[in-house]
Amino acid sequence: LGRQVIITHEPERIVSAAPSITEILFAIGAGDKVVGVDEYSNYPPVVRELVKNGTIEVIGGFSTINIEKIALLRPDVVFLTTGIQEKFIKELVSMGITVYVLSDKSIEDVFTDILVIGVIVNKADNAVKLVEELKARLMKTYLIVHEYLNKTNTQTLKVYFEVYPDYWTIGRDSFINDIIVLAGGKNIFSDVETPYFPASPEEIIIRNPDVILTTAMYGSFGPPENLVDRIKSREGWSNITSVKEGRIYVFKGALEDIMVRPGPRVVIAVEVLARVLYPRAFNISSIPNVIDDSVVKSWGIRLTDGVGELSCIMGSAPETVVLENT
Missing domain, CATH: 3.40.50.1980 (Nitrogenase molybdenum iron protein domain)
Structure with missing residues (x-):
């Protein structure tokens, strides 16, 4: 995308516009920072509970996110995916909202997304551990x-x-x-x-x-x-x-x-x-x-075996993270 995204502090309020991103955030222990998700985010199961009790707001569908709702949530960062969601970048950025766009063309992209999100939300150790396990x-x-x-x-x-x-x-x-x-x-x-x-x-x-x-x-x-x-x-x-x-x-x-x-x-x-x-x-x-x-x-495969439900704690965030959104 050719964008440079500057993160000046550890995000405390995060909006995820895709179910896969929501899963990553919870998998690396950043679920407590999520304040908004798309309507299809349903894993881990606690996401639906948090939506139901009002802790997390639904910001629309995957391709029909509500910009005004996102703005009202005062997010420190909004995570989007490449493709159909790129059309929302300009308006969100014009409102002073930090946006980071993630790619998912390959499984290697998925691993990269986990690591990048880990850096942004100050859960890098958890992200590295998760990718190694996967x-x-x-x-x-x-x-x-x-x-x-x-x-x-x-x-x-x-x-x-x-x-x-x-x-x-x-x-x-x-x-x-x-x-x-x-x-x-x-x-x-x-x-x-x-x-x-x-x-x-x-x-x-x-x-x-x-x-x-x-x-x-x-x-x-x-x-x-x-x-x-x-x-x-x-x-x-x-x-x-x-x-x-x-x-x-x-x-x-x-x-x-x-x-x-x-x-x-x-x-x-x-x-x-x-x-x-x-x-x-x-x-x-x-x-x-x-x-x-x-x-x-x-077959011996558990569909809720902890993947997407990691909860760990890390130290303080770096002062500034500069990430090239390519």
């Missing part, structure tokens, strides 16, 4: 999968992730592409740079995914089983490998957020997806088409 967990899963692929001479599975009906999917510049890769798969549209775009159904047929993934969309399109049938019944899709082999999976419940949110829980997304793609590598006999919290729990 990287260790990711590496553990990655090694299990690749050892399995090498030992069994199993081909890397081709994955199509439909983030929204009909045919909206992800390209190389989406952190979800990284989730697929770290889980041992290959995004069928990894040659496309655009993070999110509508693919043509004909092109999906040609690329012939081994596995199709989507989320339950919070019930917007009926029960998750309906989504499986909807995909199966698409014209010309009966010959796609994933359809023929019944490998169409819908994520439900907490996983609807986890699988598509660029925050600390990306590690859980990778752990879950690795088991979906290569169940035998984890001694799992079969995978249901609808994957919810109870299914994942039976």
Whole structure:
């Protein structure tokens, strides 16, 4: 973005305009400084409680934040994400509000976001510790999968992730592409740079995914089983490998957020997806088409295992932090 952001003191009042940012703030122990969040911020669970009792105000939707509400909260810093939220920078800055914009095109971006936020809110030690823990967990899963692929001479599975009906999917510049890769798969549209775009159904047929993934969309399109049938019944899709082999999976419940949110829980997304793609590598006999919290729990993965709920204390803030917002 080419912006230089100067932080002159430790922020005491923070506004987060994205659920992933809210998760990061709470994960590094800065949740007590949050005074405003977007309407989709729902993790850790205490966020909803704080909204309900009035400690935290809702400042609007992800793409429809209310500038006036933010101003009334008198924030020391507002965290936005790149893309659609960049349109709010100019007006917020013109009101004398400090704004820092975070990128989430890759999992490496997510780690950078955690570290940068840690510096800004004076939780750098916590941020470093969290990133180290997340990287260790990711590496553990990655090694299990690749050892399995090498030992069994199993081909890397081709994955199509439909983030929204009909045919909206992800390209190389989406952190979800990284989730697929770290889980041992290959995004069928990894040659496309655009993070999110509508693919043509004909092109999906040609690329012939081994596995199709989507989320339950919070019930917007009926029960998750309906989504499986909807995909199966698409014209010309009966010959796609994933359809023929019944490998169409819908994520439900907490996983609807986890699988598509660029925050600390990306590690859980990778752990879950690795088991979906290569169940035998984890001694799992079969995978249901609808994957919810109870299914994942039976695999030994806890969806509320402390990721996003760290609470630690650090010393005083530096006098001035100068950060280049690039």
